[in-house]
Amino acid sequence: MKSKSNQDYDGLVTLAWQDNSVIMIDQTRLPNKLVYRKLRNYTEVADAIKKLRIRGAPAIGVAGAMGLALACIKSSSANKNELIVDLQHAYDILLSTRPTAVNLFWALERIMKVARKGKRVKEIQDTVVREVNKMAEEDIWINRKMGKIGSGLFKNGETVMTHCNAGSLATVGFGTALGVIRAVRESGKSINVIATETRPVLQGSRLTAFELQHDGIDVTLVPDTGVGVLMAKGIIKRIIVGADRILRTGHVFNKVGTYQIATLARVHKIPFYVAAPLSTFDLKSRAEDVVIEERDSKEVTTMVGRRIAPKGIRIFNPAFDVTPPHLISTIVTEKGLLKQPLSESIRNIFKLPMIS
Numbered sequence: 001m002k003s004k005s006n007q008d009y010d011g012l013v014t015l016a017w018q019d020n021s022v023i024m025i026d027q028t029r030l031p032n033k034l035v036y037r038k039l040r041n042y043t044e045v046a047d048a049i050k051k052l053r054i055r056g057a058p059a060i061g062v063a064g065a066m067g068l069a070l071a072c073i074k075s076s077s078a079n080k081n082e083l084i085v086d087l088q089h090a091y092d093i094l095l096s097t098r099p100t101a102v103n104l105f106w107a108l109e110r111i112m113k114v115a116r117k118g119k120r121v122k123e124i125q126d127t128v129v130r131e132v133n134k135m136a137e138e139d140i141w142i143n144r145k146m147g148k149i150g151s152g153l154f155k156n157g158e159t160v161m162t163h164c165n166a167g168s169l170a171t172v173g174f175g176t177a178l179g180v181i182r183a184v185r186e187s188g189k190s191i192n193v194i195a196t197e198t199r200p201v202l203q204g205s206r207l208t209a210f211e212l213q214h215d216g217i218d219v220t221l222v223p224d225t226g227v228g229v230l231m232a233k234g235i236i237k238r239i240i241v242g243a244d245r246i247l248r249t250g251h252v253f254n255k256v257g258t259y260q261i262a263t264l265a266r267v268h269k270i271p272f273y274v275a276a277p278l279s280t281f282d283l284k285s286r287a288e289d290v291v292i293e294e295r296d297s298k299e300v301t302t303m304v305g306r307r308i309a310p311k312g313i314r315i316f317n318p319a320f321d322v323t324p325p326h327l328i329s330t331i332v333t334e335k336g337l338l339k340q341p342l343s344e345s346i347r348n349i350f351k352l353p354m355i356s
């Protein structure tokens, strides 16, 4: 599948709006099969987000927006008020799919705002469809911009570590953290990537290893438990990950395991970078108010359909963790690099008033 407007981008495109439906890669089938699914209504999109057929903060944001666009064009409402009621219903269902990545909320809000501005049903349907196409185009463009900005942080020939999947598959295309890695290579520098397996859902081995191999980028897969030894040996020169939500204090919510990698990186004096678009920032919430999704215990107790833990065992399976700002060297955004102190850089980039 090719990007509609980013014709120079020939990498994986994770989702697109096509003929009044949503086409997306079914990520649960990777790495064994690259299968595209066609989704025709918003409940199918909600289900795909819930079941991780599509995942990664920016990707679920655009997918959610496209789900809302499906609800909009399929609505049989006779006037604007009825249409907004239908959209609000779809909004609630789409938003309830996954609680942690703020991009979903951001994207759904953006569509509701566009819809509320219109006057007639047909006009609203047309503008909403235009908006989701714009969001998909912007996503790739923003990732490329972040890549260019972030690539300057890397030297030729370095080995870098990433966690989970913050690549093309977590976005519409190109990726955030993996976008920076792609841009390093595009700038003529060589780069070797260490991808963590990312238990229990294995986004690292199923998705990051797949997409880097797909693009011919040197990648080595390690179990999550191999992170410390690689750092201690001095092999890892830098670390770069994505984010699901960044607060105005600089706290970064990302895939569970990020916090322990950042902590180890500090011990070994390895720069720890986060790459995320401005749509990943939540300037209102406090860290204690953010809901960290807890997922089905079966993700931990079973593997390829086989039980790997005793029956009745108690399970804690959080999907995300929080990395405090002092462990983060730099945040790469499409508007530039955010340096320490992060709260001050975030305040400046968003032109926020001082908190009293």
Ligand code: MRU
Pocket (backbone or CB within 6 Å): 055, 056, 057, 058, 101, 163, 164, 165, 166, 167, 170, 171, 175, 176, 177, 203, 241, 242, 243, 244, 254, 255, 256, 319
């Ligand atoms: O549970 P997932 O696979 O949706 O989690 C994804 C991550 O944690 C990514 O690192 C994050 O969304 C950044 S993606 C650009």
